[in-house]
Amino acid sequence: MSARVSRRSVLQGSLVLAFSLAGPALLAQTSKPRLPGDLARTPGLDAWLRIGADGVVTLMTGKVELGQGILTALGQLCADELDVEPSRLRILSGDTRVCPPEGVTAGSMSIPNAGAAVRQASAEVRALLVSLAAERLRVPAKRLRVQDGTVKNTGGGAVTYWALVGGKRLNREATGAVAPKPASQRRHAGKPLPRVDLPAKLTGEPRFVQDLRPDTLVHGRVVRAPTPGASLTEVDTVKVSAMPGVLKVVRDGDFLGVIATREWQAVKAAAALALVARWKEGRPLPVDPHAWLLSQPTQDTVIHRVERPTDVAPERMLEATYRRPYQMHASIGPSCAVAAWDGSTLTVDTHSQSVFETSEAIAKLLGLSKDQVHGRHVEGSGCYGHNGADDVAADAALLARALPGRAVRVQWSREDEHTQEPYGAAMVTKVRAGVDVNGDVLDWDYALWSTSHGTRPGGEPGNLLAGRSLAKPFRQPTPRNGGPPNYSADRNAIPLYAFPGQQVTTHFVTAMPLRVSSMRGLGAYANVFSIESFMDELAHAAGVDPATYRLRQLQDARAKAVIARATERFGWNRFERRPHHGRGLAFARYKNLATYCAVCLEVFVDPATHAPRVVRAVIAADAGEVVNPDGLANQLEGGLLQSLSWSLKEAVRHDARRILSRDWEGYPILTFSEAPSVDVQLIDRPEEPFLGAGEASQGPTPAALANAVFDATGLRVRDLPVTPERLAALRRAQGAGQ
Amino acid sequence: MAFTLNVNGAPHVIEPGEGEEDIPLLYVLRDHLRLNGAKYGCGVGQCGACTVLRDGAPVRSCLVPAASLQGREVTTLEGLRAPEGTLHALQKAFLAEQAGQCAYCIPGMILSAAGLLRQKRSPTEADIRTALDANLCRCGSHNRIVRAVQRAAAELAE
Numbered sequence: 001m002s003a004r005v006s007r008r009s010v011l012q013g014s015l016v017l018a019f020s021l022a023g024p025a026l027l028a029q030t031s032k033p034r035l036p037g038d039l040a041r042t043p044g045l046d047a048w049l050r051i052g053a054d055g056v057v058t059l060m061t062g063k064v065e066l067g068q069g070i071l072t073a074l075g076q077l078c079a080d081e082l083d084v085e086p087s088r089l090r091i092l093s094g095d096t097r098v099c100p101p102e103g104v105t106a107g108s109m110s111i112p113n114a115g116a117a118v119r120q121a122s123a124e125v126r127a128l129l130v131s132l133a134a135e136r137l138r139v140p141a142k143r144l145r146v147q148d149g150t151v152k153n154t155g156g157g158a159v160t161y162w163a164l165v166g167g168k169r170l171n172r173e174a175t176g177a178v179a180p181k182p183a184s185q186r187r188h189a190g191k192p193l194p195r196v197d198l199p200a201k202l203t204g205e206p207r208f209v210q211d212l213r214p215d216t217l218v219h220g221r222v223v224r225a226p227t228p229g230a231s232l233t234e235v236d237t238v239k240v241s242a243m244p245g246v247l248k249v250v251r252d253g254d255f256l257g258v259i260a261t262r263e264w265q266a267v268k269a270a271a272a273l274a275l276v277a278r279w280k281e282g283r284p285l286p287v288d289p290h291a292w293l294l295s296q297p298t299q300d301t302v303i304h305r306v307e308r309p310t311d312v313a314p315e316r317m318l319e320a321t322y323r324r325p326y327q328m329h330a331s332i333g334p335s336c337a338v339a340a341w342d343g344s345t346l347t348v349d350t351h352s353q354s355v356f357e358t359s360e361a362i363a364k365l366l367g368l369s370k371d372q373v374h375g376r377h378v379e380g381s382g383c384y385g386h387n388g389a390d391d392v393a394a395d396a397a398l399l400a401r402a403l404p405g406r407a408v409r410v411q412w413s414r415e416d417e418h419t420q421e422p423y424g425a426a427m428v429t430k431v432r433a434g435v436d437v438n439g440d441v442l443d444w445d446y447a448l449w450s451t452s453h454g455t456r457p458g459g460e461p462g463n464l465l466a467g468r469s470l471a472k473p474f475r476q477p478t479p480r481n482g483g484p485p486n487y488s489a490d491r492n493a494i495p496l497y498a499f500p501g502q503q504v505t506t507h508f509v510t511a512m513p514l515r516v517s518s519m520r521g522l523g524a525y526a527n528v529f530s531i532e533s534f535m536d537e538l539a540h541a542a543g544v545d546p547a548t549y550r551l552r553q554l555q556d557a558r559a560k561a562v563i564a565r566a567t568e569r570f571g572w573n574r575f576e577r578r579p580h581h582g583r584g585l586a587f588a589r590y591k592n593l594a595t596y597c598a599v600c601l602e603v604f605v606d607p608a609t610h611a612p613r614v615v616r617a618v619i620a621a622d623a624g625e626v627v628n629p630d631g632l633a634n635q636l637e638g639g640l641l642q643s644l645s646w647s648l649k650e651a652v653r654h655d656a657r658r659i660l661s662r663d664w665e666g667y668p669i670l671t672f673s674e675a676p677s678v679d680v681q682l683i684d685r686p687e688e689p690f691l692g693a694g695e696a697s698q699g700p701t702p703a704a705l706a707n708a709v710f711d712a713t714g715l716r717v718r719d720l721p722v723t724p725e726r727l728a729a730l731r732r733a734q735g736a737g738q
Numbered sequence: 739m740a741f742t743l744n745v746n747g748a749p750h751v752i753e754p755g756e757g758e759e760d761i762p763l764l765y766v767l768r769d770h771l772r773l774n775g776a777k778y779g780c781g782v783g784q785c786g787a788c789t790v791l792r793d794g795a796p797v798r799s800c801l802v803p804a805a806s807l808q809g810r811e812v813t814t815l816e817g818l819r820a821p822e823g824t825l826h827a828l829q830k831a832f833l834a835e836q837a838g839q840c841a842y843c844i845p846g847m848i849l850s851a852a853g854l855l856r857q858k859r860s861p862t863e864a865d866i867r868t869a870l871d872a873n874l875c876r877c878g879s880h881n882r883i884v885r886a887v888q889r890a891a892a893e894l895a896e
Binding site (some may be wrong): 208268379411630635663669 | 774
């Protein structure tokens with residue numbers, strides 16, 4: 001975490017500089033080029049960069065660090081274009097009063113949107129400073145070169161950025177007329193620079209929101225309904241109020257919290273409070289979420305349709321149904337926030353991925369103006385999705401308002417996180433294909449059923465857990481499915497294959513008996529699983545090698561290239577048959593517009609226990625220009641392992657009353673012994689645009705797994721996760737069928 | 739009742755607040771001693787984020803009553819560095835391998851690995867995976883973590 005900068009200190013030293021611009025590139029723009037990424041929304045260069053009088057260069061971004069290495073990557077892009085060393089940069093991130101509002105850090109869009117903006121803003125600031133230096137040194141700009149912020153004349157004489165404008169505002173908007181450096185001149189982008197946030201995390205410096213300890217710190221806990229939708233009927237707070245260290249018990253409708261001096265006192269007080277709280281249970285939960293999905297009223301949209309030009313009758317029709325369960329974000333560190341109310345401003349330190357929108361929602365929750373809530377991002381425990389971060393920020397805000405002048409730190413318990421976070425939505429997909437005499441697809445008909453994948457706060461207090469539980473509750477907005485080009489439930493539902501006839505239909509269910517929201521990849525996880533499993537089924541039906549079958553129905557050269565690279569590296573064509581071992585392949589281009597990713601897996605399925613074990617994995621990816629190859633490899637490999645964890649082990653267990661997955665025993669995740677080696681192959685294209693990569697391996701992984709398990713056993717698993725129990729049941733059914 | 743706790747080579751007099759008589763070690767480390775290394779993860783010993791060393795062996799600090807540790811030596815992430823500040827071989831190795839994403843679980847990983855390396859100077863990859871099996875990671879940094887422990891073991895063996 002960098003030092004905080006208040007709005008006041010940012011604005012101080014504001015001075016309108018009378019620039020007389022010498023650089024021809026900056027002169028009179030007749031037609032304004034479109035500004036890249038988030039620069040279009042925030043074109044003022046002062047919003048992105050400040051040159052301090054002390055020689056420190058401050059880069060500001062609304063995107064936040066989740067463990068994906070965004071701050072490091074943005075620093076690389078800035079350092080290159082501005083011609084300063086990365087060590088000279090101080091990066092401020094996710095502060096609603098200081099940083100450009102760049103929306104939610106999600107959807108594999110930070111490098112394409114923030115990266116492109118930072119690159120352009122830095123290039124423009126450099127051009128501006130060089131033209132000022134040219135004036136100061138009385139030489140043409142073309143004779144100047146810049147080294148770590150010092151502009152030097154090749155014939156002698158130099159001036160630093162900070163001598164030119166240190167501490168002053170530039171008061172200038174980006175023009176889009178300055179070209180960033182060509183790939184050949186980049187010194188940092190494309191290199192594996194080490195992460196800027198890791199050293200503090202490896203030495204115990206305060207870097208996580210959990211580590212904040214302002215002088216006025218006290219500890220809050222919230223007691224949550226034991227079953228979803230339950231309402232608080234009665235609670236006797238007298239005894240708990242008298243417990244040691246307890247400063248306040250707060251109740252507002254179904255919202256029940258306690259604040260204590262010491263953290264352990266707060267933990268004990270919350271436990272005591274839970275014991276005396278009486279709840280009336282809500283509506284029962286659907287025990288079979290998939291049958292429930294298919295029985296609900298739906299919003300139906302044909303999102304994609306291609307009429308087949310020929311009317312040859314298909315040789316054969318094939319169809320299949322696939323299912324994905326509710327799954328959890330399950331961060332290792334439960335959500336945490338620190339909030340303080342001074343009577344006019346509420347500050348909230350949060351690991352939310354949407355600091356701006358969540359701060360706005362909290363303002364509405366408390367009846368404050370937007371300006372009265374100062375949200376500041378501080379890193380938390382990761383998962384890459386909408387977990388409890390925003391909810392705990394609202395919890396802390398409510399408790400802080402009840403105890404002005406104190407910083408209230410609310411730490412959710414493990415059970416809070418497991419039972420209260422919004423899950424990844426259960427889904428059903430049905431796919432039907434008519435194939436020609438060679439087994440290639442003529443007609444492809446795909447349909448999906450899903451609840452929402454997007455209930456992030458978005459400025460609405462009804463999307464916050466606490467907001468819905470107050471005595472005067474905020475209504476949760478009816479969720480909407482996200483449309484093109486990114487899509488949401490139907491993300492990656494449109495196949496990238498060149499099938500002559502195609503139809504894709506979304507059946508969107510707005511009800512949410514279990515709370516759901518954005519989990520890494522959204523609908524792409526289930527949609528790619530379905531499409532790529534079915535492609536494998538079709539390949540086997542046609543008697544064609546699954547890699548060949550895909551390649552001959554793809555037209556996109558970059559798609560073919562990642563499949564070729566993955567299979568080559570994996571040794572697909574020389575794979576040696578061994579008993580109970582199998583190989584599986586899957587491919588997707590995330591969102592059909594971001595990173596291309598192919599995954600090959602080898603599995604071993606124990607014949608006695610049916611337990612699948614992934615022996616090794618290969619990923620090949622094309623993310624366009626690579627900013628940090630090590631960071632990208634880390635994201636892709638981590639995504640594959642996380643997705644393997646979902647696909648081998650994870651399903652939220654619940655009955656009609658309550659969530660049964662309340663800790664790690666009730667919701668096991670991948671362990672070290674279960675994690676295969678992963679070989680990541682990157683196809684770098686330095687002259688191509690950035691393609692977001694953070695979620696690229698989520699979708700191909702479950703399909704590669706199911707395909708490999710089929711190859712090893714002849715058993716086709718169409719329901720995630722791929723468990724020994726499921727395989728044993730399929731084996732029994734197969735035996736019974738013979 | 740006040741008691742003395744030896745943490746990272748120095749004695750600390752701990753004065754639990756009223757109602758804190760049964761305070762687990764984790765809350766003493768974080769809330770009383772203001773140390774950040776041990777992380778709260780589950781409170782029931784299932785995830786390993788709070789791992790510290792007790793007389794050199796890994797324990798889950800969320801489960802151990804602090805008052806039971808009088809006369810024992812507790813080592814946290816902060817205590818691994820040499821007195822002059824040099825990073826421990828494991829810390830250097832985790833940096834070299836860029837082992838971690840969000841890195842919330844990493845202090846617990848490092849302490850569990852430190853316990854392993856005290857027992858076994860040259861662990862096999864399987865030894866490392868077994869030793870870390872009860873430490874959970876959500877970001878999928880498992881293989882980098884294993885490589886970091888192997889790197890540290892190699893450095894320590896030199």
